Amino acid sequence: MVKIELARVHDINDVDELHRKFxxxxxxxxxxxxxxxxxxxxxxxxxxxxxxxxxxxxxxVAMTNKTASARKKHxxxxxxxxxxxxxxxxxxxDQIHAFPELDATWRERLxxxxxxxxxxxxxxxxx
Numbered sequence: 001m002v003k004i005e006l007a008r009v010h011d012i013n014d015v016d017e018l019h020r021k022f023x024x025x026x027x028x029x030x031x032x033x034x035x036x037x038x039x040x041x042x043x044x045x046x047x048x049x050x051x052x053x054x055x056x057x058x059x060x061v062a063m064t065n066k067t068a069s070a071r072k073k074h075x076x077x078x079x080x081x082x083x084x085x086x087x088x089x090x091x092x093x094d095q096i097h098a099f100p101e102l103d104a105t106w107r108e109r110l111x112x113x114x115x116x117x118x119x120x121x122x123x124x125x126x127x
Contacts, residue, residue: 002049007038014048015040026119058088059097074109081113097122 007015019029030053032038038053062080064073081096088096098115099122100106111117 002041002043004039004041004050007032007040007051007053011040011048011051015051018048018051056093057095057097058084058093059099060084077109078113 015032016029030051032051032053035053035055038051040048041050043049060081062077064076068076084096096115098110100110107117
C-alpha cells in the first residue's frame with residue numbers, strides 16, 4: 001500500500017537519489033523548497049515511490065491585432081516580453097513559459113528572443 005504525505009527535509013536524500021538514478025539526464029534536480037507544496041509517496045517499507053510538487057510558473061498570454069503591420073507587432077512583442085521578463089525576475093522566477101498558437105513565425109520569434117521548445121509536450125487539466 002502506498003501512502004502520500006507532504007515532503008519534509010528528511011526526504012531530500014531519497015529525492016536526490018531518485019533524481020540521480022532516473023532523471024539526471026532529463027532535467028535538473030527539483031528544488032522543492034520553492035514549490036507551493038511537495039509530496040512524497042512511500043510504500044509500507046518506506047521506499048520512495050514518487051516525489052512531486054506544485055510550483056508556480058510564469059505563462060505569457062498575448063493577443064495581437066492581426067491588421068497591424070508586422071513591424072509594429074514585432075516591436076510590441078519584444079517590448080512586452082522584456083517587461084514580463086523584468087517583472088518575473090524581480091518576483092523570483094527564473095523561467096517564462098509561452099504556448100504559441102500553431103504559427104511558425106511566432107515560434108521563431110520567441111526562439112530568437114531566447115525561448116526554447118520544451119523537452120516534452122505540455123499538458124493542461126481544467127479543475
